Amino acid sequence: MRVLQHTFAVALIFSATSIVYAQAAPDASVAAARTSQRGTVKSITGTTLVIATDAGVQYTVSADAPAKVVVLAPGSTDLKTAEPGTLESISVGDRVLVSGKPGDANAIMALRVIVMRSADIAQRNAAQQADWQHRGSGGIVSAVDPGTGSITIKVGSRTLQLVTSPKTIYRRYAPGSVKFEEATASNLQQIMVGDQLRVRGDKSEDGTSITAEEIVSGAFRNVAGTIASIDAANSSLTVKDLATKKNVVVHLTPESDLRNLPAQMATMLAARNRGGAAGAGGQRPAGAPAAATPAPAEGAAAPGPGGPGAGRGMGAGRAGGGDLSQMIARLPATTLTELKPGAALMIVASQGAPSDPLTAVTVLSGVEPILAATPSGSQPMSLSPWNLGAGGAEAGGGGPQ
Structure with missing residues (x-):
């Protein structure tokens, strides 16, 4: 399976951006006259941007005054942390969330452009992947306890206890899909016995449990x-x-x-x-x-x-x-x-x-x-759905890719 670590990070980043936009949304009467689109900058000509959404639809964005440009760090969920930017600071490859007035066809007259620079995203991706490699593990779900929020996974012949909290981030592969970009926000209730799962977090001193910060699961x-x-x-x-x-x-x-x-x-x-x-x-x-x-x-x-x-x-x-x-x-x-x-x-x-x-x-x-060599009635060695980075489950695994 192709490496999907970039998509993994971007999916989380722009989920957060949507939250930012919702927090800063205008009242209903103003919102009715507005539209918003997020995507990747494909070209810049003067004050005009061409962006492509993740679905491949292109929009022409006019960013004349009084369009406001702000730069948001990848992963931020608060627009108050954004820094002032300029149209000249936007580059091809940057991710943007454009809000403004809809024009003819796929045209938008921008009132605000939230920018996440591609270089910042790449830096965040590298840091995330390194963290998955250092603090990641995974296996097959053998038990889920909704009451305590704990998940038990089998890692080879060992078991590992996952301790979740309200801060744990969950994502899940879409049914029938092998593409991580189609994974969606999830929760503990969607995780079932037999699922394959990756987790990122700190292990206990004895290595028998992990405090889960992020969980990615799928019915494979x-x-x-x-x-x-x-x-x-x-x-x-x-x-x-x-x-x-x-x-x-x-x-x-x-x-x-x-x-x-x-x-x-x-x-x-x-x-x-x-x-x-x-x-x-x-x-x-x-x-x-x-x-x-x-x-x-x-x-x-x-x-x-x-x-x-x-x-x-x-x-x-x-x-x-x-x-x-x-x-x-x-x-x-x-x-x-x-x-x-x-x-x-x-x-x-x-x-x-x-x-x-x-x-x-x-x-x-x-x-x-x-x-x-598999004894009759027993399960052969298993594969996981992810090609993983260096550092196995016992040494910390790589992130979903």
């Missing part, structure tokens, strides 16, 4: 199985789910992340999942593909601590059920045309209604040894 489904058929024309796969023994249709989008696990790495993970047994032996679950004897993958490195990108993801992919996300961003990319019927896959996908097809977030091939 993990599927492990073999390819029954491929529909290249419709960019979809039919996969026989080894858990349910039923076929499921999985659609791929340009945002779907297809990766291939090198044979040597798959064998090592299989041994860990089995509890340290040899990579090619052992009893395989009914219906699981037999593990071929793997050849060493050129350049493959053992997962785990040390080396570039060590410790990626929600968990460490250890024995007893872990999370392969720590290494996905470093794996070779693949394409739908390279997949063949009968091949084993591990998939994390989003879904709208229970009867809707799945939409692939991550598709991992080359996992035959892992599925063969």
Whole structure:
């Protein structure tokens, strides 16, 4: 999945900007004659701005006097903190919230322009991402207690308690969507057992709990199985789910992340999942593909601590059920045309209604040894829906991307 950290920050920033605008809104009689639009500055000619909204609609903004220009720091929710600006201080790429009188077609005669400079947004994005890497963790929700506001998540074989408060920020992926920009403001009540979740906050000294400042969740489904058929024309796969023994249709989008696990790495993970047994032996679950004897993958490195990108993801992919996300961003990319019927896959996908097809977030091939090493009736290692920055769950994870 493509990196979405920039979108993540901008979504929060302009949610805050909307609050600012609402706080400073005029009375109803004046508001009726006004319009407002927010977007990115595409061009500047004299006193005229062309902005594009997030939906791709362009507006021509006349910023002649008496238009008031103010500069707001990213993340600020109070217009009183804004600093006076000028039209000349606005640059292409800046984010703006324009309010004024509607003109013909997509024209606005600006009365006020609130500016968030692209350079300030980039600086904030970098700081946010560093904080997610330093103080982020994540896993699968195993319990939610609305009474106490606590959430329990499974991180590999461990459990982690999340302590929420009225100040906790919640965001949630839209049903059936793999795009973070479509995530919306959420709350504790929307988080369900089985959801995948990322959290940012301070850990307790013993590492068993986190005081949650920000939570991002989604109803994602993990599927492990073999390819029954491929529909290249419709960019979809039919996969026989080894858990349910039923076929499921999985659609791929340009945002779907297809990766291939090198044979040597798959064998090592299989041994860990089995509890340290040899990579090619052992009893395989009914219906699981037999593990071929793997050849060493050129350049493959053992997962785990040390080396570039060590410790990626929600968990460490250890024995007893872990999370392969720590290494996905470093794996070779693949394409739908390279997949063949009968091949084993591990998939994390989003879904709208229970009867809707799945939409692939991550598709991992080359996992035959892992599925063969999974004891009958147990869950294989899980994937997470996010490609994560450095610093795993036990060392602090990367932010949603």
